[in-house]
Amino acid sequence: KQEVTQIPAALSVPEGENLVLNCSFTDSAIYNLQWFRQDPGKGLTSLLLIQSSQREQTSGRLNASLDKSSGRSTLYIAASQPGDSATYLCAVIDTGANSKLTFGKGITLSVRP
Amino acid sequence: GAGVSQSPRYKVAKRGQDVALRCDPISGHVSLFWYQQALGQGPEFLTYFQNEAQLDKSGLPSDRFFAERPEGSVSTLKIQRTQQEDSAVYLCASSLAAQGSRNQPQHFGDGTRLSIL
Numbered sequence: 755k756q757e758v759t760q761i762p763a764a765l766s767v768p769e770g771e772n773l774v775l776n777c778s779f780t781d782s783a784i785y786n787l788q789w790f791r792q793d794p795g796k797g798l799t800s801l802l803l804i805q806s807s808q809r810e811q812t813s814g815r816l817n818a819s820l821d822k823s824s825g826r827s828t829l830y831i832a833a834s835q836p837g838d839s840a841t842y843l844c845a846v847i848d849t850g851a852n853s854k855l856t857f858g859k860g861i862t863l864s865v866r867p
Numbered sequence: 868g869a870g871v872s873q874s875p876r877y878k879v880a881k882r883g884q885d886v887a888l889r890c891d892p893i894s895g896h897v898s899l900f901w902y903q904q905a906l907g908q909g910p911e912f913l914t915y916f917q918n919e920a921q922l923d924k925s926g927l928p929s930d931r932f933f934a935e936r937p938e939g940s941v942s943t944l945k946i947q948r949t950q951q952e953d954s955a956v957y958l959c960a961s962s963l964a965a966q967g968s969r970n971q972p973q974h975f976g977d978g979t980r981l982s983i984l
Contacts, residue, residue: 758909786970797871797958797975798910805970843909852923853898853962855973857909 756781756848760858767834768866775829775861777844782822785847789818789829792841792860801842802829806849834865869893871976873959879982880949888944888979892961899942900973901934902958910958916942949983956980 757780767773777787786805790798802811802818804827810819817830827844841862845855872891880886892899898917902910903926912926918939927934931949936942946953956978964971 788972790975795977795980797977798960800972800974803970803972845909852915853964853973854900854912854915854923854926855902855910856912859907859909 756784756846756856758844758846758856758858760842760844760861762861763859764862764864766864766866769834769836771834771865773831773834773863775831775842775863777827777829777858779825779827779846779856781848782825783849784822785849787818787820787827787844787846788855789816789827790843790845792843798843834863836865836867839863839865871959871961871974873957873976873979875979876977877980877982879984881984882949882951884949885945885947886949886981888946888957888981890942890944890959890961890976892940892942892959893963893974894940896961896963896974898962898964898973899936900960900962901942901944902960903928904956904958904978906955913944913957946981949981951983954981954983 759778788803789801804820815832841860843860845857874889901913904910914934915923916936931947933945958978960973960975962973
């Protein structure tokens with residue numbers, strides 16, 4: 755059974771810092787990996803989707819990398835801002851299954867002004 | 868807006884009551900998913916529809932949970948004889964993709980926060 759782990763559960767950084775959020779998964783037979791953002795009381799917003807054949811994806815100040823063989827992904831946030839404060843979740847779709855996402859528990863990020 | 872719409876946003880029910888949660892997906896989206904998110908946890912898969920067909924219900928925790936999407940658009944998640952452990956946020960997501968094309972992102976609604984007293 756696929757398990758997705760995100761450590762640490764919470765992170766606090768000063769504004770302007772570059773930071774890396776980590777995600778690991780136990781079964782490397784994935785179709786893709788997605789990073790989501792969740793604000794309190796809200797649903798999930800898709801940030802980046804990396805297909806299994808890709809190594810990374812970039813959107814603005816965000817860069818996500820994927821190392822499928824080692825079961826790891828990272829989300830890099832450049833020049834963090836207080837508006838980046840939210841919970842960040844990674845999720846995978848396993849091959850051979852329907853399109854259901856298996857999520858980690860998320861990392862709650864606080865960016866201090 | 869054209870996003871996924873869920874109603875009600877908040878639902879409080881007494882233990883033993885039945886509840887019905889509604890999801891209105893993005894128009895034209897073939898795939899629809901229900902997830903359950905407990906406090907401090909990531910969402911967990913409940914069930915998946917492709918159009919009106921329920922292709923996977925392996926995540927439904929018990930036979931008290933029932934989902935339908937009769938016309939391939941709006942979906943309803945029904946929980947019978949609610950228990951306190953059913954308290955959670957129920958998220959609905961839709962995707963343009965059918966099962967054979969999974970690289971379309973899933974778009975989530977804001978969820979229904981269910982509290983069972």
